[in-house]
């Protein structure tokens with residue numbers, strides 16, 4: 274059986290990002306039969322312009338589209354900036370609208386903000402994901418706070434509660450993809 278491909282997209286460009294660390298941890302705890310790609314092209318994407326949204330896109334845009342196309346599911350994990358989605362992540366999402374790259378694509382989000390924080394970013398992400406009509410795997414969308422002090426030198430979260438929550442999310446995604454691809 275071909276591995277299930279998960280594309281992991283962090284909304285943070287910070288070197289020591291906790292959001293990226295959560296996705297790196299998700300990759301590490303994903304079950305056998307899952308292949309993960311941690312997207313690293315966020316800062317290479319040009320500012321979205323409809324004028325360039327054509328058949329010969331910027332290489333970084335082409336790379337983004339290829340990565341989404343090859344994924345069975347996309348998992349987002351993003352910080353909140355100024356009560357909203359980071360502009361760079363919204364920019365990435367804007368590049369997918371006209372070409373419909375995310376339409377019908379299975380997707381989930383992981384919110385690692387401390388309790389009571391990050392609601393603005395999450396609400397905006399939910400709005401955009403609804404707009405581009407992803408197949409949102411709601412039961413895999415989790416709130417699991419990841420404080421900076423649980424991130425080890427390997428760039429992963431070392432905390433059993435967090436790792437357990439991420440494992441459950443990965444298993445839920447896998448079940449969803451298998452169900453979706455199994456014949457009626």
Ligand SMILES: Cc1cc2nc3c(=O)[nH]c(=O)nc-3n(C[C@H](O)[C@H](O)[C@H](O)COP(=O)(O)O)c2cc1C
Nearest residue numbers: 285287290291292293352353354355356357390391
């Ligand atoms: C420019 C900027 C704006 C921020 N705005 C908010 C905010 O509106 N709400 C919030 O809860 N945190 C805010 N933060 C804090 C970040 O969300 C927080 O530090 C987060 O952990 C960063 O994610 P990262 O570790 O993945 O880079 C802001 C941080 C920066 C740098």
